Amino acid sequence: MTTTGELTLKTEPFVLNIGPMHPSTHGVYRMRVTLDGEVVIDIEPIFGYLHRGIEKLAEERTYTGFIPLTDRLDYMSAMSNNLGYCLAVEKLAGIKVPERAEYLRVIIAELQRIANHCIAVGAMLNDAGAYFTPFLYLFREREKIYDLFEMLCGQRLTYNYMRIGGVSQDIPEEFLPALEKFNKKLHNVINEYEFFLKQNEVLLARAKGVGILPKETAINCGISGPVARASGIKWDLRKNDPYSIYDRFEFDIPTCETGDCYDRYRVRIEEMSQSLRIIEQAMKQVPDGPVKADVPHLIRPPAGDAYAHIEAPKGELGYYIVSDNSIAPYRCHVRPTSLINLTALREMVKGWKVADLIIIFGSIDITMGEVDR
């Protein structure tokens, strides 16, 4: 070890508990970190502090009754969780979703992606020590997205908006004009972020080349989403396995090469622009018609199983549902994006300093509700 080997003074590593109560653990995550001075030698993740048994609760509820609980998984992108679950049940029961509902779902899922990336970038910069300024600037935009969501369903964080076979209610008249106004503004706002952050000297020094995740490690750990794309893996389920109506839109998949914290931040900012592109295309094509297929509240899907996955803001979010032809799922399993993305953390932080540990952890973008379920 270079840090202690050259010194005659004998030092030894010590263990530092980061979390579960810590400003930068994004919830109640706990890392038992072995440190040599400031250098991270090893970390041992410990989680389960937020375990609520949501997968088990699904077995006690009807298929529709489980939708509100999916909101509580990844509460930073609740709409995407709703969507993933509804897609799985629709696949299981063979339900056809009306056109209008499909378009609304895409618009909402992409808005949710922007909102989630606002938090992800803001929180990462906050972890880097930018005292709440970028965080609050990004929150400003997220609030506007939440205003739009509030128009749809009256809720701001846990929406319960999607239904099996569509969405719960049609959009109000003022939604699309408000969305258009928001889109125009967001273009400028993203440019503003680029102007302030892209070449920020301190951010470059802190994030560039820090916490590199090699491509092979990313694939072997099953990492998906922006974290994988930052490592150079061109993998996006919206393109690779199009669900809903994503094959009708034109958009790019932004990727980077190095896979450091800066790349992960870049990919997220680029994805915000791409989501905006999808929303703009979808807005013009929204057809008239019903927003929900004729599905009863108590459905009994035929016995069997189905797996549906979507490209949630954080990566591949999958729902595996087994039905025994009753009103409740026999088994419901979630493929949690955050938990699987966390698996490479140990490889990424080894040898870096405590401060880097925090920013690398922040750049993965996790929600504890999803990690522990």
Next chain:
Amino acid sequence: MAIVNLAVNNPLPMQVVPPDWPGGYWWHWLFFTVVIIAFMLIMVMGAIYIERRGMGRMQSRLGPNRTGPFGLLQPVADAVKVLLKENIVPTSADKVIHWLAPVIAFAPVLMIFAVLPFQNGALLADLNIGILYVVAISSIATVGVFMAGWGSGNKYSLLGAMRNVAAVVSYEIPMVLSIIGVVLMAGSLSMNQIVVKQDIPFILLQPLGFFLFFIAACAEINRSPFDLMEADSELVAGFHTEYSGMKFAMFYLVEYAEAIAMSAIITTLFLSGWRGPWLPPWLWFILKTFVVFFVMVWTRTTLPRVRIDQLMALAWKFLFPLALINLFITAIQVLVWPDALPWILIIINIAVMAILIVLWSKFFKLGWGRIEV
């Protein structure tokens, strides 16, 4: 030219300001002691107000505005709140050191104000070694911080305290070297004489010195982007993690008092202290101090935090050589060219600063800092 006199040409009286108060020395000392304590407490309140409101505006939020008109009573509310809090001492703490640390950190900050001139000759003691005294005294606060870190029996505190000691030891050197440039220009160590000699503010004649001093001062008093010792996103609250109640308030006070003291020193050394047209001198002094403090708040809201090794690299590889070069150039200017017109010197020095900073920043590369473990 009056501004570039050598010390040998301009010998100073070797005693403190003769007492012109009835009753002699002691009235003078009593009066200024009371003035300094009141001044510092009121300035700290102003500083807290400026920081909280200013940061609020910069972060696109309002800031505290519920207590009194425009939230002016917020510092009072903070103080009352903190006074009523329970005083908790951890069981693993070294009780004596834990108790003594805030006191030792607080006293030297108060002592700095003894040599700061509020207007011509209005200071507690016009020491002929004024600036040397400031440099010597201001380091003592570090002892208090280290005692706090050590005595708390907390690993976060210890890490924060170690970072602080490392930073202060390193940044003293460029700081003192950039002060010497000013001393050469003024031909005196006395704070009052330095102000008297500033027909043109030294920020124009010593731009590089000002720049280096400002950075070093920010690191010395742990203002962002060098606030590593309390790094809220990494070390929770750094060295004062285990402090509560009035002892925490003491550290809070020290933090702002140090910032104000450093702003006042910068005002005195580079911004021509109490000098200025129309307004009374003491008001100029206070205004300039707040302006410097505002710039510190501004950088805090703008920049992310640097890492500990980057902090040290900045001190030793960037500030230290530049401070030496600055000292060398200033010495040549004073010795060889004592009668130069000030505007020529201003142009030369600003050009030298720009060239040196641009050239020296080329030596820094990104993405380093990992240690094989």
